[in-house]
Amino acid sequence: xxxxxxxxxxxxxxxxxxxxxxxxxxxxxxxxxxxxxxxxxxxxxxxxxxxxxxxxxxxxxxxxxxxxxxxxxxxxxxxxxxxxxxxxxxxxxxxxxxxxxxxxxxxxxxxxxxxxxxxxxxxxxxxxxxxxxxxxxxxxxxxxxxxxxxxxxxxxxxxx
Amino acid sequence: xxxxxxxxxxxxxxxxxxxxxxxxxxxxxxxxxxxxxxxxxxxxxxxxxxxxxxxxxxxxxxxxxxxxxxxxxxxxxxxxxxxxxxxxxxxxxxxxxxxxxxxxxxxxxxxxxxxxxxxxxxxxxxxxxxxxxxxxxxxxxxxxxxxxxxxxxxxxxxxx
DNA sequence: CGCAATTATATTGTGCACAATATTTTAAAC
DNA sequence: GTTTAAAATATTGTGCACAATATAATTGCG
Numbered sequence: 001x002x003x004x005x006x007x008x009x010x011x012x013x014x015x016x017x018x019x020x021x022x023x024x025x026x027x028x029x030x031x032x033x034x035x036x037x038x039x040x041x042x043x044x045x046x047x048x049x050x051x052x053x054x055x056x057x058x059x060x061x062x063x064x065x066x067x068x069x070x071x072x073x074x075x076x077x078x079x080x081x082x083x084x085x086x087x088x089x090x091x092x093x094x095x096x097x098x099x100x101x102x103x104x105x106x107x108x109x110x111x112x113x114x115x116x117x118x119x120x121x122x123x124x125x126x127x128x129x130x131x132x133x134x135x136x137x138x139x140x141x142x143x144x145x146x147x148x149x150x151x152x153x154x155x156x157x158x159x160x
Numbered sequence: 161x162x163x164x165x166x167x168x169x170x171x172x173x174x175x176x177x178x179x180x181x182x183x184x185x186x187x188x189x190x191x192x193x194x195x196x197x198x199x200x201x202x203x204x205x206x207x208x209x210x211x212x213x214x215x216x217x218x219x220x221x222x223x224x225x226x227x228x229x230x231x232x233x234x235x236x237x238x239x240x241x242x243x244x245x246x247x248x249x250x251x252x253x254x255x256x257x258x259x260x261x262x263x264x265x266x267x268x269x270x271x272x273x274x275x276x277x278x279x280x281x282x283x284x285x286x287x288x289x290x291x292x293x294x295x296x297x298x299x300x301x302x303x304x305x306x307x308x309x310x311x312x313x314x315x316x317x318x319x320x
Numbered sequence: 321c322g323c324a325a326t327t328a329t330a331t332t333g334t335g336c337a338c339a340a341t342a343t344t345t346t347a348a349a350c
Numbered sequence: 351g352t353t354t355a356a357a358a359t360a361t362t363g364t365g366c367a368c369a370a371t372a373t374a375a376t377t378g379c380g
Contacts, residue, residue, distance in 0.1 A: 013290060028181075196369095242358075247360095266345075267345060
């Protein structure tokens with residue numbers, strides 16, 4: 001009865017722990033906090049780490065023509081707009097992690113490419129999820145269940 | 161095999177969609193985006209809405225002596241520190257949603273109390289989760305499964 | 321061709337998050 | 351009863367998020 005989401009009273013509907021939204025919000029921040037000390041060692045913030053993940057993903061695909069990555073592509077993958085990405089990428093450029101340059105064939109586009117310095121971070125970056133998975137008291141099945149549930153939810157949320 | 165989290169290769173470990181962290185981060189932001197137009201009507205941001213939820217929760221408990229709510233209590237419940245809460249609560253005070261005053265018996269504490277104006281928002285606030293639950297294509301069981309999984313995960317994350 | 325609409329990015333301004341530090345008040349230890 | 355430590359909040363500074371707007375390049379249409 002406490003779980004029939006449809007017909008709850010106001011009190012129950014507004015209970016913090018019943019709000020999927022709050023659970024997502026808190027879990028996300030706590031998870032990022034867990035990453036922080038490890039990312040600090042690499043000199044990265046969490047969103048910067050995400051940008052690298054996307055860049056590595058695109059580079060891995062042999063099929064893509066030219067492997068060019070635009071700001072727009074990053075934004076679509078990370079669900080972020082240029083108001084967030086432009087200053088973030090500028091900071092990463094100043095740290096020598098990437099280069100931004102206008103595309104010659106279409107000067108509206110900005111092509112992002114990683115420097116060797118950023119390439120070298122890849123091995124260290126892979127140690128982060130490995131380290132975090134290790135000292136988790138939740139079992140693999142639990143984690144996979146949560147992951148799959150979140151994939152469904154995110155799909156649902158994006159399509160609105 | 162793609163799900164044996166322990167022994168993945170670098171590529172697979174770093175894949176964006178395999179990162180619980182990214183799923184949480186994106187889902188949280190997309191969920192907040194869904195709340196935004198509804199909260200706009202109430203003149204609230206999402207963190208401000210959370211503060212109201214906690215205040216309403218404490219007020220509902222007849223047992224609590226004096227029903228006094230300090231900034232520390234809000235921070236513990238929302239997992240936020242004073243660097244976030246102090247300016248946030250000041251903004252809410254300026255909007256006439258709450259009052260902040262030092263406790264007489266312990267002048268380190270700041271007591272937060274809602275104004276009638278904030279009380280009146282409660283009914284409208286309850287309509288928000290109701291409205292969002294309605295047009296979800298995910299079933300109740302799915303949502304409850306995700307919620308329970310996130311409760312487990314958040315518990316795990318907080319205890320570190 | 322000329323021009324309106326679209327596309328890609330940049331800019332501005334507000335509000336979080338959070339680390340680091342400071343301030344004030346209370347409690348504890350001697 | 352001072353001194354010291356601890357507790358509660360405030361302040362400062364950086365980096366996101368995101369709405370709103372602006373700018374420049376390209377496309378499409380009559």
